[in-house]
Amino acid sequence: xxxxxxxxxxxxxxxxxxxxxxxxxxxxxxxxxxxxxxxxxxxxxxxxxxxxxxxxxxxxxxxxxxxxxxxxxxxxxxxxxxxxxxxxxxxxxxxxxxxxxxxxxxxxxxxxxxxxxxxxxxxxxxxxxxxxxxxxxxxxxxxxxxxxxxxxxxxxxxxxxxxxxxxxxxxxxxxxxxxxxxxxxxxxxxxxxxxxxxxxxxxxxxxxxxxxxxxxxxxxxxxxxxxxxxxxx
Amino acid sequence: xxxxxxxxxxxxxxxxxxxxxxxxxxxxxxxxxxxxxxxxxxxxxxxxxxxxxxxxxxxxxxxxxxxxxxxxxxxxxxxxxxxxxxxxxxxxxxxxxxxxxxxxxxxxxxxxxxxxxxxxxxxxxxxxxxxxxxxxxxxxxxxxxxxxxxxxxxxxxxxxxxxxxxxxxxxxxxxxxxxxxxxxxxxxxxxxxxxxxxxxxxxxxxxxxxxxxxxxxxxxxxxxxxxxxxxxxxxxxxxxxxxxxxxxxxxxxxxxxxxxxxxxxxxxxxxxxxxxxxxxxxxxxxxxxxxxxxxxxxxxxxxxxxxxxxxxxxxxxxxxxxxxxxxxxxxxxxxxxxxxxxxxxxxxxxxxxxxxxxxxxxxxxxxxxxxxxxxxxxxxxxxxxxxx
Ligand SMILES: Nc1ncnc2c1ncn2[C@@H]1O[C@H](COP(=O)(O)OP(=O)(O)OP(=O)(O)O)[C@@H](O)[C@H]1O
Ligand SMILES: [Mg+2]
Numbered sequence: 001x002x003x004x005x006x007x008x009x010x011x012x013x014x015x016x017x018x019x020x021x022x023x024x025x026x027x028x029x030x031x032x033x034x035x036x037x038x039x040x041x042x043x044x045x046x047x048x049x050x051x052x053x054x055x056x057x058x059x060x061x062x063x064x065x066x067x068x069x070x071x072x073x074x075x076x077x078x079x080x081x082x083x084x085x086x087x088x089x090x091x092x093x094x095x096x097x098x099x100x101x102x103x104x105x106x107x108x109x110x111x112x113x114x115x116x117x118x119x120x121x122x123x124x125x126x127x128x129x130x131x132x133x134x135x136x137x138x139x140x141x142x143x144x145x146x147x148x149x150x151x152x153x154x155x156x157x158x159x160x161x162x163x164x165x166x167x168x169x170x171x172x173x174x175x176x177x178x179x180x181x182x183x184x185x186x187x188x189x190x191x192x193x194x195x196x197x198x199x200x201x202x203x204x205x206x207x208x209x210x211x212x213x214x215x216x217x218x219x220x221x222x223x224x225x226x227x228x229x230x231x232x233x
Numbered sequence: 234x235x236x237x238x239x240x241x242x243x244x245x246x247x248x249x250x251x252x253x254x255x256x257x258x259x260x261x262x263x264x265x266x267x268x269x270x271x272x273x274x275x276x277x278x279x280x281x282x283x284x285x286x287x288x289x290x291x292x293x294x295x296x297x298x299x300x301x302x303x304x305x306x307x308x309x310x311x312x313x314x315x316x317x318x319x320x321x322x323x324x325x326x327x328x329x330x331x332x333x334x335x336x337x338x339x340x341x342x343x344x345x346x347x348x349x350x351x352x353x354x355x356x357x358x359x360x361x362x363x364x365x366x367x368x369x370x371x372x373x374x375x376x377x378x379x380x381x382x383x384x385x386x387x388x389x390x391x392x393x394x395x396x397x398x399x400x401x402x403x404x405x406x407x408x409x410x411x412x413x414x415x416x417x418x419x420x421x422x423x424x425x426x427x428x429x430x431x432x433x434x435x436x437x438x439x440x441x442x443x444x445x446x447x448x449x450x451x452x453x454x455x456x457x458x459x460x461x462x463x464x465x466x467x468x469x470x471x472x473x474x475x476x477x478x479x480x481x482x483x484x485x486x487x488x489x490x491x492x493x494x495x496x497x498x499x500x501x502x503x504x505x506x507x508x509x510x511x512x513x514x515x516x517x518x519x520x521x522x523x524x525x526x527x528x529x530x531x532x533x534x535x536x537x538x539x540x541x542x543x544x545x546x547x548x549x550x551x552x553x554x555x556x557x558x559x560x561x562x563x564x565x566x567x568x569x570x571x572x573x574x575x576x577x578x579x580x581x582x583x584x585x586x587x588x589x590x591x592x593x594x595x596x597x598x599x600x601x602x603x604x605x606x607x608x609x610x611x612x613x614x615x616x617x618x619x620x621x
Contacts, residue, residue: 058615061526063525063526063618064615087525087529090526090527090528091527091528092528096523096527100519102519102520102523102618104520105520106247107243115236116527116528118235163527
């Protein structure tokens with residue numbers, strides 16, 4: 001895999017700190033973290049359990065707030081957005097891929113993928129086109145009327161990926177996307193993510209414990225005791 | 234755009250057992266609620282239909298019903314001189330001097346006595362009540378110990394059928410006819426000749442004078458004149474008003490009792506709905522976190538759960554109304570508290586009652602759902618997502 005030159009930073013983190021209060025004790029989780037992510041990057045974030053990977057990812061995705069520092073994504077300083085604006089921003093800019101897929105069990109694959117589009121102004125017809133395209137990318141057009149319970153774990157994760165990309169977001173965030181999958185399904189999902197990155201130029205930030213998953217990324221960063229170390233490959 | 238309606242609906246469907254149980258609790262309350270209103274409506278309908286807006290009932294001042302009233306022959310004669318009284322085709326005034334006595338008669342089957350209204354009528358009495366029709370036999374002949382019975386009396390009282398004999402006022406009375414008075418209060422009466430009944434009960438005075446107006450708009454005028462006449466100590470009421478006044482106390486009592494029951498039951502149903510909705514919120518914490526992460530606002534989450542709870546209420550309301558509609562086939566007999574006579578009437582379902590019951594069930598759904606929906610909407614995204 002060849003490393004492309006960085007044209008533009010899509011994510012820029014400055015002096016980010018976050019700590020949790022545990023009783024009377026303050027437990028620092030992230031300490032003065034500063035780094036950038038290039039547009040079109042496929043970044044793997046690794047590190048021991050409890051090192052703050054998920055916390056960092058959640059802050060980049062705009063579902064958690066830092067104590068201090070600035071986070072700029074796609075030119076927007078999200079650390080200064082109000083809750084309502086942040087929700088709106090997420091709907092447009094972030095695609096989520098979760099460890100346990102997090103599909104709505106009562107909605108079909110089609111309806112699950114359509115869900116984020118309900119927050120856009122698209123017409124029903126336009127939504128249908130987008131959903132069908134997204135399901136085609138993950139190769140599940142023939143399963144669109146299936147409910148999550150009628151799909152395998154790998155298929156569910158592919159539906160979740162379709163849901164993440166259907167709005168064409170600025171960044172894709174994935175927390176342990178293969179953590180709940182068998183080897184074959186994991187390969188499948190990783191292959192798909194690699195394709196999204198290569199063919200569609202998606203910027204992906206993936207938290208993982210799995211070295212095989214990290215191999216697919218262009219860049220691996222390690223987080224240890226709240227401090228980020230660079231270890232580009 | 235909000236989270237689709239089908240998301241709320243299908244979640245209820247997915248946990249059908251809980252949904253059915255919770256909705257059943259609400260249905261029970263709506264049933265009690267609707268039944269109370271239907272009872273009051275039935276009672277009111279029966280009593281109000283008993284009267285006609287063209288008729289005027291004259292009774293002694295401050296006597297709430299004919300049973301307590303007394304109008305002597307002299308006063309009756311004064312009332313007869315009023316010019317507003319209509320005249321029938323036979324040239325006679327459409328006016329009846331009646332006597333109403335309450336007696337106790339044994340019921341069929343049980344032998345248990347119950348109160349019945351005996352009405353002493355004159356020849357014009359039938360003409361004054363178009364809602365009363367003789368269906369069998371003939372009218373009591375003046376000067377005879379003959380009576381006719383309303384269908385409800387004929388059916389439910391011993392000796393009330395045609396050809397049978399009733400004993401009261403120290404005499405035997407032959408039932409020579411049955412009359413149909415629909416759902417009006419007359420169905421629960423026995424009619425006989427006024428003079429014969431006055432003799433039998435040793436009552437020298439009439440209970441009431443009833444007359445038809447030439448023109449119903451003349452009522453205020455005649456009322457004022459009658460009530461101002463120094464020779465009279467009476468009051469004049471439109472017949473419809475007279476009977477609706479009688480239903481008032483009963484309807485109020487039923488209302489208070491029914492609403493108390495409804496209130497107590499509804500606390501249970503609302504708590505039931507609340508528990509169900511809290512459980513739903515707890516079970517779907519990860520889903521809530523996901524929806525929020527995707528960009529749905531707190532308000533959307535709130536609406537989802539309120540909608541679910543409202544649907545629960547609606548289901549309960551529809552079921553409760555459906556079941557209570559069968560009450561219409563039931564005839565209730567109760568004591569008319571004003572006259573202490575038996576009164577037969579049915580539960581009556583009106584469009585108003587349906588609307589009120591549905592509104593009430595939705596209200597219960599709303600009250601039961603509001604706290605759980607609030608909890609769902611207030612969740613922290615990251616913490617909610619961690620529960621998966
Ligand atoms: N709400 C919270 N209250 C207190 N401490 C918290 C809270 N959330 C996270 N932490 C702590 O913050 C630290 C970082 O958590 P985080 O979930 O980011 O770790 P992680 O690197 O993703 O771990 P893992 O690999 O196990 O998922 C942990 O020590 C955790 O206990
Ligand atoms: Mg984690």
